[in-house]
Amino acid sequence: MIAYEANFDGLVGPTHNYSGLSVGNIASLTHSHDVSNPKNAALQGLHKMKALANLGLLQGVIAPQIRPDIRMLRRLGFSGSDRRVLQQAAQQAPKLLTSCCSASSMWAANAATVSPSADTSDNRIHFTPANLVSHFHRSIEHQTTSSILSAMFNDDNHFCHHPPLPASEYLGDEGAANHMRFCDQHGEQGVEMFVFGRYGFDRYQSAPQRYPARQTYEASTAIARLHQLTPQQVVMAQQNPAVVDHGVFHNDVIAVGNQQMLFCHQDAFLDQANIYQQLQHKMGVDFSIIEVPNDVVSVDDAVSSYLFNSQLVTLPNGDVSLILPQECQYNASIWEYIQQLLQAQVGINRVDLFDLSQSMQNGGGPACLRLKVVLSDKERQAVNPAVFLTETLFKRLREWIGVHYRDRLIEADLADPSLLMESYTALDELTYILKLGSVYDFQRV
Template identity: 80%
Template sequence: MMAYEANFDGLVGPTHNYSGLSAGNIASLAHQYQVSNPKHAALQGLNKMQSLAGLGLIQGVIAPQMRPDIKMLRRLGFSGSDYSVLQQASQQAPKLLTSCYSASSMWAANAATVSPSADTQDKRVHLTPANLASHFHRSIEHQTTARILAAMFNDDNYFCHHPPLPASEQLGDEGAANHTRFCMQHEDQGLEMFVFGRYGFEHNQPSPSCYPARQTYEASAAIARLHQLDPQHVIMVQQNPLLIDQGVFHNDVIAVGNQQTLLCHQYAFLNQSEVYAQLQQKMAGGLSIIEVPANRVSVNDAISSYLFNSQLVTLPNGDVSLILPQQCRDNPQVWQYVQQLLQADRGINRVDLFDLSQSMQNGGGPACLRLRVVLTEQEQQAVNPAVLLTATLFKRLREWVYLHYRDRLVEADLADPSLLLESQTALDELTRILNLGSVYDFQRE
């Protein structure tokens, strides 16, 4: 049975702001305290979704988290009315408040790890929400993420939902940002590559010294077991710790893969030549590895342009497109390499550029915004149809954003109780638009 890769993009939430919460993410730290534009951010993301749907790809929408997380603030000792909780947190623990306001769920590559039915023993699509244990502001997402994914992929005949891994230092899991699947055709059994930053229990192994390595070997191995993957079709690869210390906080900042192609930087992995040998050995039909030399694109240029945080997608006509942020064109060295890559006929036929400046300034590019899910035709029919993007849904979501989102947000605004009410009103309506049911705490109380 034919299978297709669908992209489910995270819809930017109404509290999108620049609080610089992500250690190791250069862009996030560099833009701390700047003025954000939630409305513009959400529209940029929607425009990318609509453009990819227009190219003939299956495109879906993942709802954002409800922020602020009042329930979490209450767990942390703030009490009284919602207004009182916000005021207390603003005065006594402003970093906790900004963390509970984070709109970071927009980066759906961190929502979960997904294995298609062609790879799993029970022939169902397996999904495991990421515990995101490395940062507090993201570690509070997984419960709602699990509810949203269950409402989207809601047929147990086709989808198997696992709980997040235990949230611990040794089992840190950051989702699909550290997971790539290679295959001849999407319906074929694939080779799933899990990339980790460090070992959770073996402290004598290489690891970064400056920034945290967010994904552990133990977490990746656990997900491979939970998803019932054939060990012969799994490869575990360690990220280069030196690059993590330079700001490559996830593998998708330095490498991207699609079907029979891997595009990666010269220094992406530890023991890179051995990684290539394992990939070629395990990948039936061969793998085209495009290694970008450091003397053509430096690590700093790769990070600032997010060349590798692109979406590498196969279009219905067989063309392969590299979905890039505008910053790649703005960087002369990167853009020169991209042009030469197209001319070299290495299997990438075209480039599509998008303005995602609001997301980029907070440290997320095109690949961060989407979760890839390979679906057969029957599985696609089993997906909640309300979350699949159509021209009608696109128009409705644009109107919804214009109605509910602010066009300016700074950290001082987070103590404003009206922002809480605006967010609740917006997301309550969104759950009806996307037919999700009561996925948010305020709807379940």
């Protein structure tokens, strides 16, 4: 079966800000309280989408969450008019307000885990939205995420949507940021690799000491069962606790995969040699591993540059490109390694650099911004066509951002009622553009 790997990128929301909410994410903490530029952030992400579409890749768009989340603030005891709710939250619980204004849904790699129809026993694409219980500001996303994904992939003959796993620390799930799929061709049955940071019921077994591990073994195995995968198709790997303590909060900060290739750091996993052996046994002799030695690229340099938070993609002409943030060019050792990698001709033919500085300063690179979905021709035709990026949609979204987004935002602005109304107006129009229907709570009142 012929199939294509589509990238669905999260649009940056109108409240993009730097509140430093993500413990274990060094960039997020470093830039806490900086002035943000939502308009620039959204345009940077949109231009990356357009560039990948121009390279011949199938590119889609995922709408952001509604922020501020007034409904959640009301659940937490704030009452009165929307203006009053925002004022009370700003005065009494500013961290709750910033959490309910986070634009973190832009990192669509955390939206869900996706298994293609070639891997599942019912031959449908399976989606499980991530519960994201490790951080409050992200744990409030899954309801709207489910609505948006259902509006995009809305044919039960081809798509199966599961509810998120129960909201428990034992079942912490961070979505596709801890999931990789390997295959020969996208439309053939592949091997899915689930990467977890800790055991839910034995939290002290091989656990990091400084920063929390977010994905649990129990969550990963539950998703494999829900997605109807056989044991022969699955590899379970644990993150190296030492790299988690260096800021590797998700696997996609230290490893990336594409078809028959794994590109990762020497210290990415516990018992790394055994993980390699499993992959090579299940994938066959053509499977390739590019392991980056620690004495060439340190874990700290990998985290600061987001070398591995890249997209590894096969272009229509067969070239394999590494989609990198421009920060990789600013680090001499990283850039030297990349040049050596290209010269070695080990399967990566080119690199493409992007300015994603607004996202990077908040802790997310190219891989964070996209959710991969493998689609056959029939499945592609069943997707809501309005969410695929075309020249017309690109121009319309660029104009939409120009009209509705601010070019400067500080934390004090989050309590401004006019920002709420700006967000409502923008997202209401966006659902019309993307033909999503009423996916937001304020649209159903």
